[in-house]
Amino acid sequence: MKNINSSKKNRIREGSKTANVIIYSIAFLLALICLYPMYYVLILSLSQPRAAATMQVYWVPKGFYLGGYEKIFGDKLLWSSYLNTIMYAAAEMLLMLLTCSTFAYALSVKTLKHRKLVNAFILIPMYFSGGTIPLFMMVMKYGLYNTPFSLILVGGYSIWYIILIKSYFSTIPETLREAAKIDGASHYQIWLDVYLPVAKPILAVIALYTIVNVWNSWFNAALFLADQKIQPLQLYLRRVLVQDAVDLTVELATAEEMRAAQENAISNSQLKYTVIIVSSLPMLVAYPFFQKYFVKGVMLGSLKE
Amino acid sequence: MPGRDLTKRRGRFTKEDWSVYSFLIPGAILIILFSYIPMFGLVMAFQNYRAGDNIFDLANAKWAGLKYFKQYLGSIYFTRTFTNTLRLSVLNLIFGFTMPIVFALLLNEVRNLRFKKSVQTISYLPHFISTVVVAGMVISFTDMNGLINNFLSLFGVQAQEWLVKAKYFPTIYTITNVWKGFGFGSILYFSSLSSIDPQMYEAARIDGANRWQQIRYITLPSLAFIIAVQLVMKTGQILQSNRDLILLLYRSSNATMSDTISTYIYRQGIEGGKYSLATAVGLFSSAISLVLTFITNTISNKISGYGLW
Numbered sequence: 001m002k003n004i005n006s007s008k009k010n011r012i013r014e015g016s017k018t019a020n021v022i023i024y025s026i027a028f029l030l031a032l033i034c035l036y037p038m039y040y041v042l043i044l045s046l047s048q049p050r051a052a053a054t055m056q057v058y059w060v061p062k063g064f065y066l067g068g069y070e071k072i073f074g075d076k077l078l079w080s081s082y083l084n085t086i087m088y089a090a091a092e093m094l095l096m097l098l099t100c101s102t103f104a105y106a107l108s109v110k111t112l113k114h115r116k117l118v119n120a121f122i123l124i125p126m127y128f129s130g131g132t133i134p135l136f137m138m139v140m141k142y143g144l145y146n147t148p149f150s151l152i153l154v155g156g157y158s159i160w161y162i163i164l165i166k167s168y169f170s171t172i173p174e175t176l177r178e179a180a181k182i183d184g185a186s187h188y189q190i191w192l193d194v195y196l197p198v199a200k201p202i203l204a205v206i207a208l209y210t211i212v213n214v215w216n217s218w219f220n221a222a223l224f225l226a227d228q229k230i231q232p233l234q235l236y237l238r239r240v241l242v243q244d245a246v247d248l249t250v251e252l253a254t255a256e257e258m259r260a261a262q263e264n265a266i267s268n269s270q271l272k273y274t275v276i277i278v279s280s281l282p283m284l285v286a287y288p289f290f291q292k293y294f295v296k297g298v299m300l301g302s303l304k305e
Numbered sequence: 306m307p308g309r310d311l312t313k314r315r316g317r318f319t320k321e322d323w324s325v326y327s328f329l330i331p332g333a334i335l336i337i338l339f340s341y342i343p344m345f346g347l348v349m350a351f352q353n354y355r356a357g358d359n360i361f362d363l364a365n366a367k368w369a370g371l372k373y374f375k376q377y378l379g380s381i382y383f384t385r386t387f388t389n390t391l392r393l394s395v396l397n398l399i400f401g402f403t404m405p406i407v408f409a410l411l412l413n414e415v416r417n418l419r420f421k422k423s424v425q426t427i428s429y430l431p432h433f434i435s436t437v438v439v440a441g442m443v444i445s446f447t448d449m450n451g452l453i454n455n456f457l458s459l460f461g462v463q464a465q466e467w468l469v470k471a472k473y474f475p476t477i478y479t480i481t482n483v484w485k486g487f488g489f490g491s492i493l494y495f496s497s498l499s500s501i502d503p504q505m506y507e508a509a510r511i512d513g514a515n516r517w518q519q520i521r522y523i524t525l526p527s528l529a530f531i532i533a534v535q536l537v538m539k540t541g542q543i544l545q546s547n548r549d550l551i552l553l554l555y556r557s558s559n560a561t562m563s564d565t566i567s568t569y570i571y572r573q574g575i576e577g578g579k580y581s582l583a584t585a586v587g588l589f590s591s592a593i594s595l596v597l598t599f600i601t602n603t604i605s606n607k608i609s610g611y612g613l614w
Contacts, residue, residue, distance in 0.1 A: 100332065102328040103328065111321070125336060131570070132567075133570065133583045137343075153335060218435075219552070276441065280438055283434075
């Protein structure tokens, strides 16, 4: 009797076997659903063109073929777009850190004059904006249209990040600032040598969020940048993957390849899949290592969202 | 010294004050240029703006009054874009909002830590695939000989071009949005779950509570607060559909279901050059959004004492 009782208790503690099986299977299935589309794209990009053309490749590549990658690596426009994206990401990140950390520093100074006014100044744009068209018109008016500065300046500040950094700064004891002042440090020195080093964790979070955001977004670039030479990667991808404006088989082929292509035709969709892998891989390889920062960012954001 | 007294008076700027204010300059310049001045650009909505006009030359502006608001509200596009925006947002609210919670609750029941961590990390993956690539995958997978048709043929479903049929658009959009966001969206709930005191479960088990009862009486109540706040915030944003994804999946063939306020603004304004009309539509929708945010925030303050202001 006592034995039965204790085993029953144990079962409750562990949960029933069937429930566990169901829970683990659903979790596994969800992980598979997240992973499989990208995996499918990967194996198709690596398969023999003939097998890939039938799209009947599901679990492992059929044959092995790197011809698609060879072709894609030869696409100059892809690489220049790639380079543009890296440049935009670096520039926007640095500008974001500068504008947000300086503004937040001023807010953290207790004696800031007209604090209510400054607070209102940053709160109003959080709830109301001019919208797409007026922003577009102003970028034109400022003469920034079709220059890299349009994208960098528009993406170089965030009121939300100002508030995040400010709340982080406010955890720094005021005595630290006063001690530095007594030593004759200016506000600039205090900002640079005391506040920024202490706030490194939040700055890292914001830097990563900004980079991922630049990496992913395309809308502003489509608005402001008409010249393909200065467009970021995502606009190249939009032309190739979404608008079907570029037939990669034609775009990347020489005349003799065109003839050879008749026999061993690599399909446009296989090349598209190759482009997806080439363009997404860096982020997909990197994110598991950075995920703790994103987790931190989400938690900080939830403080007041 | 009287001079010294003056500088110490409140409201007078000392050298110290100016040096603090200098820190506001870089951010303030960008906020003024790209947030505030465009707000004043909204006067375009009340003008007959032609390319090359000076918007701020109010004396010589060709005023249109409410013409463009009336034009939008009276056109067939108003009903279409408004219902489509609402439909897609409500679908996203129902599924996109609940999936992260369900997922977090499910993983919370997984005891094997390594398995749990792996599934968590994999579930963030779609968040790091760009919207353009996701749209490209959707277009390719829903194609005639794409993955979806190949899979569905196993169940004897007739192959078809899913994306060009308007009636499937809300489903495709919702699935894509949920797929891209549920893992990353659950981070918030994971962190709340990890702060629950394990002793509560211990005590419940000793009292004989089964797994369902533990979820029902311990896990869910501890998430209730954050769920309520999130729900209120998401409801306030109901007119802000996922423009970036919709624009990429938009086809003239599925427009009856995919044309939303934001795609309409883009087509009319950027592609069609009807700046005044597009600005009027934008102003109309952000005015409603502002009211919605205000209402939902008041509700949030009432129920939880927690809001945006």
